[in-house]
Amino acid sequence: DIQMTQSPSSLSASVGDRVAITCRASQNINSYLSWYQQKPGKAPKLLIYGASSLQNGVPSRFSGSGSGTDYILTVNSLQPEDFATYYCQQSYNTPITFGQGTRLEIK
């Protein structure tokens, strides 16, 4: 199974800040990497697919980058609605696996 490791596990930031969340795969996943945002009691929301493609309707302050085993989700100019938990997910191989999540909190 491909292990997905996110860092940090939690992060405190302020409105207007720029933050980056990293996701490392235990092997090359060839950019088959998606990012999701989840708020308490809600379903996850797809933000980024194919490592860097922005899902329709997602604000452009979200961006994804990376290749091989290492990927980054960047959020520019944090807005109040961005405070949530973020997950990466690989689909290079089954079983599909998610990172453990990164909780983004207001400082």
Added chain:
Amino acid sequence: EVQLVESGGGLVQPGGSLRLSCAASGLTLSSYWMTWVRQAPGKGLEWVATIKEDGSEKYYVDSVKGRFTISRDNAKNLLYLPMNSLRDDDTAVYYCARVAPTRYRSGWAFDYWGQGTLVTVSS
């Protein structure tokens, strides 16, 4: 507007069975791969199973193989997850989700999700 609505969750004893359903509207289910993802209370996301448009291919996480069976009725726009031999660690919110049509170039990303249905396995 695409909507996915899960149902069928509830409280069941260890060893028992449940069948989850996911009703799709605003899309033609037969055109999409579909998936189930679960989330134990306070924990992260876990992929459970995925099924091809016509049901000819199915994929499962090892922990549910032989116990859960993903299926679909395209004529009724319904996705199913019958679950047998339920265990305590199957307790979770179960989400159905659509596999994005970009899968050929970007892999399986899940672009529409239901609100989830809670399955509690406890004696």
